[in-house]
Amino acid sequence: MATYILSGIILLIIVFSVRSFIEKLRFGCCGGTIEKSTKRKKINKKELSEYQISKTIYIEGMTCGNCANHVENALNSLDNVYAKVDLKKNLANVRMKIDMSEEILKGSINKAGYSVKYID
Structure with a gap:
């Protein structure tokens, strides 16, 4: 038995x-099993010039395109932020209209389930 x-x-x-x-x-x-990614925020070229401040965020934990989409969507959900994630380099190029604190950017990425190595 x-x-x-x-x-x-x-x-x-x-x-x-x-x-x-x-x-x-x-x-x-x-x-x-993770909820569907939201659509990417579309920014036209004219609007992109309004994002004057730039930071590079190095991220740990992304292993696929879906992970990169989650990080990108988490950052783009912040007001006055436009982000583009490079999965191969494990980084996000973030452009902002106003300077945001590193804690806010890190918090958004941590909430998406990933961790930040450092921010340039």
Whole structure:
């Protein structure tokens, strides 16, 4: 009897592991379980010139395009901020209309589930 119970538990673990692996293959590291990303904020070229202040944020924890979208959307949700994330370099180029404190920028990224190495 104990053998059947143990076999059933092992079988469930295998099924859930294979399912998780397939989701990662289809959707990236986030597995599609995170809520849908919001659409990117569109900025036309004329508006972009209004964003005079620039900072570079080096970020840890991004592993796929979906991660980069989450960070970019988190930063772009702040007022007077336009951000573009470079996944290969693990950084975000942030342009602002007004200077924002590093704590606000870090807080937005931390809330999205990622951490900041440092800000230039």
